[in-house]
Amino acid sequence: MLTKGGCPKTALSIKDALEALEGRWKLLILFALSAGNKRFKQLSKEVPGITDKTLSKELKNLEANKLIQRTVHATFPPTVEYAITAHGKSLEKVMDELHYWGLTHRKEIIGK
Template sequence: MLSKGGCPKTMLSIKDALEAVEGRWKLLILFALSESPKRFKQIAREVPGITDKTLSKELKSLEANKLIRREVYDTFPPAVEYSITPHGLSLEKVLDELHFWGLTHRKEVIGE
């Protein structure tokens, strides 16, 4: 584990990581895209409760952080597909650990 001594570079890297995936939806979107590329409505169905406006905003943020790729196909009407990048896939271990921690947390705190 990292020392808690407060090395400014360590704190900065953690801050950067948290900002890249901050919020209620980004990790869920990455999880939805981890299996295969998807279109906007497919992602919306897999992330229940997210509005189209919020999904659009979060996809733009994830793309800006190079965690996902947006590909536009030259069809009529234009088709857009989102996929996770290799940089985004590097979060796979983090997502797995959060999943298992969440299961334990649910049992511990919520009692399920």
């Protein structure tokens, strides 16, 4: 088991990952985008509880980390669409494990 021993190099890469994914929103936004490309308003509806200001900030951060791509289409008026990148998709296993653990945690703590 990898995490036995508390190796400092493993801690460093876990820290990198946690910094890129910090907060409760980024993975939820990526999760929504994993179902298909979306516009800002769609994301705002599909990520429960997020404000437009926070969504805007998180989208910029996700783009800077190459986890999503923002495309401006040359329509009139211009339309903007967000898509998950291959690097963003590489988080799938992390999301899967978080999902399974979230289920256990709900049973353990919330009791339903």
